[in-house]
Amino acid sequence: MKISEAEIVLLTGYGDTAKGHWMFRWQEKMANASVLELKNRFHPELKVWRDTLVARVEDATKPVVLVGHSLGCILIAHAIHNLPKDKVRGAFLVAPSDWDRENLVPGFDGGAFKPIPRAPFPFKAHLVASRNDPYCDYAVAEGLAKAWGAGFQDAGEAGHINAESGHGPWPEGMMSFALFMKRLG
Template identity: 65%
Template structure:
């Protein structure tokens, strides 16, 4: 599947996505990509975020591929069955483990917990780091297994964000292109 023939929805995670983050850079590189803009970034609710995602998916004119980071990955898992038949695939980077107590001091995970443990109804790929402070590597492998996705070891890459040195993240873009090619 060609990137130019799809609508790529980029789904940020918890908090503000800072300029220079790979997700925003991808939006600049791909003419058919746009960020799903959630209203509440620091006290999100699953219902509000889900409604925004569904609305954005329904507005798409081409086949839809989701690219999510952190809490955005968990949103995709929650939204999967509501989006069944509309999504061609999902590329899930550094899922965060909101079932873990005290993950973020300011937010306890709210109604994003428990994290869904059922297969996704579309092809998906999880990319995880061995030293992500927001999700143990084995837990990320467990997400991939229960969601029925392929899995990629990103090495010791932190949370795959600006803080861990992943502004451009060219390896991720190459991995995403490979994922798109597998979608047909």
């Protein structure tokens, strides 16, 4: 599948996402990509976020490919049974955060985002994980990929794969995403 044939919905994670983050750069480079506006970024409510995602997918006029980072990956896992079955073609997941871990984010217990669903995704998925992500142990990310039926990619020691870890443009990620899109055929 060509990138231009889909609506690319980008889902950021918990808290503020720096403007230099690769997701915003991807939005600028791809005319058919948009970052989903999610409310209460420091106190997210699963139902509100899930309903926002479902409404966005329902409004799509082309097949949808979801791109999640951190809590955005976990949101996708929680939403799979609510998403229109004929609209989502795939999910590209980057650096999922482990909300089952105690005190992952001081001051927010993870709310309804835990436990993390382990049901297989009903569409193709690919997960990129870092060996030194402070928000998710590598083995946990690998286990999530296996449970979700996702392809798995070792990003090496890349931190949380965000602007703070030096991944503003993240050209390797764009190349990996392009290969994933090609596999969606």
